[in-house]
Amino acid sequence: MRTSQPQTIYLSDYKVPAYLVDTVDLRFELFEDGARVHSTLAIRRNPDSQESAPPLELDGDSLVLESVALDGTALSESDYENRGEQLVIRSVPERFSLSVVTWIEPQNNTRLEGLYKSSGMFCTQCEAEGFRCITFFPDRPDVMARFRTRIEADQKAYPVLLSNGNDVDRGELDDGRHFMTWEDPFPKPCYLFALVAGDLVEKRDTFTTCSGRDIDLRMYVEPRNAEKCDHAMDSLKRSMRWDEEVYGREYDLDIFMIVAVDDFNMGAMENKGLNIFNSSCVLASQETATDMAFQRIEAIVAHEYFHNWSGNRVTCRDWFQLSLKEGFTVFRDSQFSADMGSPTVKRIEDVTLLRTAQFAEDGGPMAHPVRPASYMEISNFYTLTIYEKGAEVVRMIHTLLGPELFRKGSDLYFQRHDGQAVTTDDFVRAMEDASGRDLSQFRLWYEQAGTPMLTVSDEFDEGQGVYRLTIEQTIPDTPGQTNKKPQHIPFALGLLGSDGQPLPLRLASDEAEAPTERVLELTEGVHTFEFHDIPSEPVPSLLRHFSAPVRVRYPWTREQLLFLMNHDPDGFNRWDAGQRLAVDVIQRLIGSPDDAAIDPRLVEAYRKLITDTDLDQALVAKMLQLPSEAYLIELAESADVPAIHRARERVLEHLAEALRDDLVACYQRQQETGPYEVTPAAIARRSLRNTALGWLLMINDDEGRALAVRQLNEADNMTDRMGALRALVNSDYEADRRQALDDFYDRFRDDPQVVEQWFSVQAASDRAGQLSDIEQLLAHPAFDWKNPNKIRSVIGSFAGQNLAAFHNPDGSGYRFLADQVCRLDDSNPQIAARLVTPLTRWRKFAPAYSSQMQSALERIRDKDGLSRDVYEVVHKSLAG
Template identity: 50%
Template sequence: MKTDTPQTVYLKDYTPPAYLIDHVELDFDIRADGTTVTSTLAMRRNPVATPATLVLDGEELHTLSVAVDGKPATYTETPTSLSLNDLPAAFTLQTVVRIQPDHNTRLSGLYRSTDGYFTQCEAQGFRRITWFIDRPDVMSRYTVTLHADQATYPVLLANGNPVAAGAEADGRHWATWEDPFKKPAYLFAVVAGKLDVLRDSFRTASGREVQLAIYVEPDKLDQCPHAMDALKKSMKWDEERFGLECDLDHYMIVAVGDFNMGAMENKGLNIFNTKYVLARSDVATDVDFENIDRVVAHEYFHNWTGNRVTCRDWFQLSLKEGLTVFRDQEFGADLHNRQTARIREVRGLRAAQFPEDAGPMAHPIRPASFVEINNFYTATVYEKGAEVIRMIQTLIGRDGFRAGMDEYFRRHDGQAVTCEDFVAAMAAASGFDFAQFMRWYNQPGTPHVAASGSFDAAAGRYTLRFTQSNPRASDAAPYLIPVRVALFDGEGHLLAGSEQTLQLTATEQEFHIDNLAAEPVPSLLRDFSAPVYLDFAYTPEQLTLLLAHESDPFNAWEAGQRLASTLILDAARAIAAGQSPQWPDSFAAAARRLLQTQAQRGAAFVAEALTLPGEGTLAEMMEVVDPDALHAARNALRRHLAEELEGEFSGLYAALAISEAYAPTAAQAGRRALRNVCLGYLMELDTDAARRLALQQFEKADNMTDQFAALASLANVNAELCPQREQALAAFYATWQDEALVVDKWLAVQSTSRRPDTLATVKALTAHPAFDAGNPNKIYALIRNFGANLVRFNAADGSGYAFMADRILDLHDRNPQVASRLARCFDRWKKFDDTRQDHARAALQRIRNHPDLSRDVLEVVTRSLGEAA
């Protein structure tokens, strides 16, 4: 599709819509040769806007008729707009269009999938369905009627409540749905398909009965109970934590295998990627079960934080996403394991968002401009946005935050609002001054906090000094940064009364702690109280003490990560210089102590603590990344630990075996996680005995968690001849080839392998029957995961870059959203050596110079090259 010259949209240019739409009546006549959409809009001029021409948004619409108040209208049409002039103050506009959902490969708007027709309208997909003012501050009530062949599409769904249905001639049928709540077009949804349904109900705190339904492809109902249970737990949790009750009579989830995103919170009719609905112990891992809990919760929580109160414009995206991610994080922590949940959140933030903040796509959680809004569904908006919300709770306390939420809904229920509106409600409820805090909303980049400590023995005073900076910010003004601290003595005891939250408000600042008998060991940024880089010159002895004794689980883990990071980076420099890395005995000793304390500290925590920092996170700490040396150094440390602790790993592996039936509980999941960490380390020994052990686990596992962990360990074996590896890969595919989500795991485990032949394997898999270039899940599993494989994607000969460029160009017109996400794999190309930079630049320029490049990809690539879009 030819793309016009991209136009940049600016937050500063926002103006209210010239017209409002009070009611929308839509009629869908779905047939094999296309769908006819009749739209009847009750419209009026916006009294607070300047009178203007009515301009409706549209894309790939074939207009059949346009009428105003029942009479044919004169209009001007372009490929993306329909304009009318000389309109009365209030009127009815009717348009009839034809669309081709069977040919809609973008999966935006109304599109055909295997089991029927589905919609995805966020952010701007509704304009691919009918002419409309497609912006989130135009909120309307909807009545929708669907017509389709009854045998082929027996299920007809839309937002709201079913009000009528019936049969038509020629074996067709119809159904009408009415949504009692105003909503923006991006929350619109319809489904017409052949689907099975799991039904249940939920009684709200006020005694209302809400009908629940999960619709899935035929023969998958046995994989739905966990998602239904997650939905009911989410509803109960939101009532108890925030006093928010479901406002609907019907709440439906529909799972589809072809979906660009994870899930979508359409009012009362959530549409999900199947990966966040379908689960059974033999096809889903512990992580899958936990992800389903959180994603189901996330979309349900959007019913209030996103639907009842929505965004005024797309610049405010974090208003709903950052807030709702924070809410699903809190739900997941309460449901599973709070200490490891926080560790995983920060691990993910550092792996994805910190590099984004340092790269070409850096933007504030509320961007000032964009070319394509789909490119801003990012880790910054979601995960950093959640950290900003978490800081608000840290500053005003849990009770103050709840009061602020209550005030937010009291002020803005049924409105489309801004980030300032949310923060103002928090300020009003708590009395806290958030003026300086708003910098978090408006500046890109990750702040750096340099800290130092000094002890005055004569005065018994310990002084903490902080300096903050952000090289990516537009000016040097300081942030308001909450830093939770505590002090420990030399024996590892927490000093009474030392726990507090410091508020950094100046570029340089000091804090004093008095009445100390000896110099303490400071614990800084506890529970990761702010999304910053913290620099403090800890000694290895101090870090070892914190790892062993820290009462804050996050900072105990963080101490281990700092120790490991220093060792790996030093080793990478040694390897690059042709030297052998040196490993201090103290690190293996600290790991041994961790293993010995798993019963007290929890298996889940020890599993996280023994997982070394990822290569992507470590790369951000290097001025120039040498991916080969970094990869070799990290693997060498793993091998060192395996050799030093072989007996402990073997013993614990046997001791952690679970005899009872599988359940995705926190306790069981923690045991499996640590047991599989032990297996992973034993595999570093590169012995036939370890490989046989992994194959034995693979063959005897009664759950996907253990089977896939064994497969992943075998998939990384470097030896040319490893019969266990080939046997496991072949058996896995033979067993699960009809389970699409499990096949995704099979693709992913090969694309993330550290074997030198990984690119050749990935290329071969693109021609395998298991791979479908039209399915986002398959593309993400094979192609995007390869792009995250630091050492293989960033091969010195540029072969990884050339392969990715080819895939992006294959996809850019077929599915621009997916193609632009692949293009993000190039974000950090300037971190590498000159040779790699030359290869990456050539690949990016080849993409940029492609004729009629999609706007989504063009914005990413030009920003990556340092050019204007």
């Protein structure tokens, strides 16, 4: 049967729940062939509901209903209606107890929603709507209850039994079984419920809070991963201390637990007191994790911990408010990571993701506001717009208010709404009330989709010493939204004199000494600002720190960009000037003859970066990375990916040839001088060395090849080992590539997380990841169609990073992806829907490519029994 159109859910239709649940008493009987779930709910009529004596409607999915009892009296089938996805009891009193028994089969749950088994372990994932796969319940975030959970299982097979809250009871049962009871004293929505049962190793530590309470910290992992917990535990303790110092948030339970799970659709989940993590986001050792993985783990551990307040203690009223918790918490974890490492590098990394991927989302058929107005399947709205753009919206409030008033606002928000399910309006209102600022217009950031374009022009009146800057803002049309209103945009800038020194930014109204950096507040369609006492024509440094998620159009000359690369005191804008210069050079080469000249100033700019040891080496490491193909595609009007790929490769090879001796010297200069450390300086050193090595291998340099082989064989850490492997994989040394890959796999074949890296480094390479290679990887014994990480490491890396191969002019990459999406749609629709993304912007590409991408989408659309997840993405993409 063809899929019927799923129901669209609208924010405008929101109604308060007709019934509230005060307490939830759960008893799980876990067996090898399934699980029996006993649920007892204390329910009462919601006094805020306008409905008169409504029926009780409970959500359910893939449940076998065994019994229903109201106030202890069993109901007959005539007393209720089981609609499969809903249990309806037509007549209920004002207050009552409802007991429901359901049977589920976690071992057959390939969707990885609700309760399922992973590597012989029972675990849960209930956000967004997974709890309904466990038992019938009003599965919505504004129904908050106190949970008590008893878990019963075979003691030998499942010695560890975990759930939310505090351990209140345990004991042995007949037939070798045992039980454990957990009680969470804080009301929470059901999406924060968690359960884990398995044979796990426990790693313990403690944390003393600012008030002197000792918190029991526990990590649970499979025995083979027992030595990979230290970094995550240290990250957790740093996060707890930072949240106390910066936000005044102290942990509230007696125990905080983390569990590592191999099969997980997401990165991690902030369940109250029991965070469940994708193994790749928590397990790390010097031998198995790269620097990037160490940093990612620290950020994700912090993110999930910070949710204890920004998401758990104060949660979202409905799923349209998802950014209330996610955007705010991403901003918090970004602040934390900046404080733990290099603020400039962190900002560069955040903006790179935003400009490459979120701007693409904003400009595509799935564009939606930070607070969406509608959705078909909520799982499709765990997007970069909700997370990353949502974080940028919070960052702009922080910029407009300043750190002290922002802290007052967050304190008021937590105090006012503790224990409540609220909205983004409630968050902004707390910021207004604490600061006295009117943020009415700013709320448009939550309502309007699309990336604003700021067109900047300037003129200099030398006679009067006046510099005029005119900024015009426009917001493009997006699906369902046209004729948008101007938004409130904080625009940070500075001006540099001819000597490279910052100039005072004096406005006519200034009486005191003028600052050298200002945040201008844009609220109209067009603004003109005049700066006085400017001695000579300045070079503008625009949108410093990337103070708003916008595009800037300004006619920079290459001379100005080179000047900013050398002199701008804002590290982010120094990097951005280098990116803009490289983009300009690459774009001029697209479609040009192979012998077209490359601006020699680019070589000299990069030579200065490589040889100037006084510069911040962490910033240098970032500046040496050319703009990605994905970013160049995003900037193109009608992208010809192979042509973009060739132009970028030409520039990279030209730089490597011209700077060959400097690269070798840089590599030698950045050698390790002591034991491995995950510090900003050490990370910068390894990043610089591996960048130099990769450039040398791009030109098939024999000395570079020898350095790579030696580094691969002698490395004492995964960063250097993977850096050498990646360099060889992306070179033309085919025999060395194959030998390196074989040796690497033989060494790490028993470590799933490292094997994922091995898959990814091949799938992302245009030399090792042609379609025939990808098909071989899918047939490899280590590949597992049930494991999302393996799927992402091969299919996701190929379609999302190996762009030249994926966009093969014959369309084979598109057909391949369509086949895999259709296959996965039957087992894991969430993962299938996310894999469709590279096809959704088919209109962005040149006609020869877009028509074949459209055909691939139509093949997916026509699949029988298409899931709601994939249906929404494909149909919106084709309607576009």
